[in-house]
Amino acid sequence: MAMSPASRKSLVVLNGGSRRGPGRVWLVGAGPGDPELLTIKALNALRSADVIVHDGLVSPEILELAPVKARRISVAKRRAHHSYGQDEINRMLVAFAEEGLEVVRLKGGDPFIFGRGGEELEACRDAGVSCIVVPGVTSALAAAAAAGAPLTHRGVAQAVTFVTGHARNEEIPNLDWPALARSNQTVVIYMGLAQAQTIAAQLLSRGRDPKTPALIVENASRADERRLVTTLSGLASVAAVLEGPALLMVGEAMALARSEGVAEPTKAAPPATALSARGLQ
Ligand SMILES: C[S@@+](CC[C@H](N)C(=O)[O-])C[C@H]1O[C@@H](n2cnc3c(N)ncnc32)[C@H](O)[C@@H]1O
Numbered sequence: 102m103a104m105s106p107a108s109r110k111s112l113v114v115l116n117g118g119s120r121r122g123p124g125r126v127w128l129v130g131a132g133p134g135d136p137e138l139l140t141i142k143a144l145n146a147l148r149s150a151d152v153i154v155h156d157g158l159v160s161p162e163i164l165e166l167a168p169v170k171a172r173r174i175s176v177a178k179r180r181a182h183h184s185y186g187q188d189e190i191n192r193m194l195v196a197f198a199e200e201g202l203e204v205v206r207l208k209g210g211d212p213f214i215f216g217r218g219g220e221e222l223e224a225c226r227d228a229g230v231s232c233i234v235v236p237g238v239t240s241a242l243a244a245a246a247a248a249g250a251p252l253t254h255r256g257v258a259q260a261v262t263f264v265t266g267h268a269r270n271e272e273i274p275n276l277d278w279p280a281l282a283r284s285n286q287t288v289v290i291y292m293g294l295a296q297a298q299t300i301a302a303q304l305l306s307r308g309r310d311p312k313t314p315a316l317i318v319e320n321a322s323r324a325d326e327r328r329l330v331t332t333l334s335g336l337a338s339v340a341a342v343l344e345g346p347a348l349l350m351v352g353e354a355m356a357l358a359r360s361e362g363v364a365e366p367t368k369a370a371p372p373a374t375a376l377s378a379r380g381l382q
Contacts, residue, residue, distance in 0.1 A: 122201065123198070123199075123201060123230075123231065124151075124197060124198035124199065124200060124201045124202040124203060124204060124230075125198055125203060125204065125230070125231040125232070125233060126194045126195075126197075126198050126204045126206055126221070126225050126230055126231070126232040126233070127146040127150070127203070127204065127205045127206065127232075127233050127235060128206050128208070128212045128218050128221055128222060128232055128233065128234045128235065129143045129146050129147070129205050129206065129207050129208065129212065129235040129237065130143065130208060130209075130210060130211040130212050130216075130235060130236050130237015130238070130239075131143065131155075131158075131159045131160070131163050131207050131208060131209055131210070131237055132163075132209075132210065132237045132238040132243065132322070133209065133210055133238060133239075133240040133243040133244070133321045133322040133323075134158075134160040134162075134163075134209075134320065134321065134322045134323040135160075135243070135322035135323065136160070136162045136163050136166065138238045138243055138322055139163060139166075139237075140235065140236070140237065140238075142235050143235050143237065144166060146205050146233075146235055147163075147166050147167045147171075147205055147207070148166070148167065148168065149203050150167050150168070150171045150203055150204070150205040151171060151172070151197075151202040151203045151204070152171060152172045152173075152174065152197050152202050152203075152204050152205070153167055153171055153172070153173050153174065153205045153207055154174045154176055154190065154193060154194060154197075154204065154205070154206050154207070155173065155174070155175055155176070155177075155206075155207040155208075156175075156176065156177055156178075156207065156208050156209050157175065157177030157178060157209075158208075158209030158210070158346060159207050159208070159209055160323065163207070164207075167205070171205075174193075176190050176193075187217060187220060190206075190221065191220065191221055191224035192224070194206055194221060194224065194225065194230075195224060195225060195228040195230050198225070198228075198230040198231070199228070199230065206218075206221055208237070209237075209240070209346075210237050210238065210239040210240045211236050211237040211238070211239040212234060212235075212236070212237065213234070213236075214239040214241075214263065214291075215263075215265055215291045215292065218234070222234065239263075240291070240321050240322075240346070240348060241263060241289045241291070241348050241350070243321045243322045244316075244318035244321035244322075244328075244348050244350070245289075245316075245318075245350060245358075247318075247321065247322065247326070247328075248316055248318060248328050248358040248359060248360075249357055249358060249359050250316055250350065250354060250355050250357050250358035250359075251354050251357065252287045252289065252350075252352075252354065253287065253354070254353075254354035254357070257285065257353045257354045258285060258286055258287045258352050258353055258354035259285050259286060260285075260286040260287070261286065261287040261288075261289060261352075262281065262286065262287070262288050262289065263289045263291065264276055264281065264288060264289070264290055264291070265290070265291050265292050265293075266290040266291065266292050266293025266294070266295070266296045266297070266300055266349065267291075267292035267293075267295075267296070268296065273296070273299050273303065274296065274299075274300070276303075278303045278304065278306075278307050279307050281303075281304060281307075281309075282303075282304045282307030282308050282309040283309075284309070284310070284313075284353065285353060286352055287350060287351070287352030287353075287354055287355065288304075288350070288351045288352060289348060289349070289350050290348065290349040290350075290351075291348060293340070293347075293348075293349045294340050294343055294344075294345045294347050294349070297336050297337045297339075297340030297341070297349060298337035298340075300336070300349065301333055301334070301336040301337050304333060304351065305333065305334070309333055309351075310333070311332065311333050311334035312332050312333070312334070313332060313333040313351055313352065313353065313355075314330075314331075314332060314351075314352070314353060314354075314355035314356040314358070315330075315331045315332055315333050315335070315336050315339075315349065315350065315351045315352075315355055316328065316329070316330055316331070316349075316350045316355045316358040317329040317331065317336070317339055317340060317343065317347055317348065317349050317350070318347060318348050318350070319343050319344070319345060319346065319347040320346065320347075321348065327343070328358065328359075328360045329343075329360065330355075330358050330359070330360045333351055336349060336351065
């Protein structure tokens with residue numbers, strides 16, 4: 102694929118290749134933030150990295166686990182725009198691997214859950230570059246576990262669905278709302294803060310009970326984690342006070358959620374001050 106002058110200018114050139122065989126791309130899930138939720142395989146990949154291309158959601162504590170000599174390149178999304186477009190990131194990964202480097206593409210949570218990891222894998226495949234995918238703990242699993250709120254629960258939540266609340270041009274996400282509004286299931290919304298009002302309205306208008314328990318978790322597994330226990334009818338007003346990253350979780354099993362620490366982290370930092378949002382409804 103031809104590279105525009107602008108793309109070429111913004112690509113980073115590393116001159117460390119040709120010292121061994123062909124390089125590889127490791128598409129690694131960094132988990133939700135707590136380094137203890139990193140897999141051993143992810144840690145090993147980080148330790149052998151020549152270059153790390155990482156998202157903004159990857160915590161600094163995790164980046165510190167990589168060798169000092171490994172070059173770190175942030176491709177974080179800043180406000181409304183990306184520092185690098187997806188095509189540029191794809192080309193960067195391929196170019197580094199073709200230089201013979203061990204490239205770790207480090208992404209928050211799991212690379213294949215709303216992470217565009219599939220596009221990066223395809224780019225490597227198209228270029229004939231070896232790409233190894235290392236799964237990560239997706240943020241929803243960490244958020245629900247820490248709050249003691251099972252995403253499935255016998256007799257109460259027989260299914261769990263992960264959806265994106267992000268829609269281009271502020272439009273309503275194109276989802277199967279009637280299916281999502283059925284009872285006895287948990288709906289987890291990633292990137293849903295800005296559209297919380299619309300999402301709640303869609304579920305309510307399709308018949309979901311306004312008293313359906315809901316949980317919002319901001320900065321899951323991080324020192325500043327906040328858990329907010331509410332209901333579907335209170336979802337939008339609670340979401341309005343948060344900045345994210347956050348997950349919205351709606352379903353009967355969220356009645357088990359506790360805003361106070363359920364799973365005490367083993368790290369030195371105390372658990373985040375949990376804020377019950379019942380009073381905000
Ligand atoms: C582009 S998606 C990436 C999801 C990621 N691949 C994963 O598996 O968690 C970004 C969204 O994930 C959610 N998210 C990621 N990390 C989070 C965290 N530590 N706490 C709460 N939500 C998080 C938020 O909804 C955020 O807007």
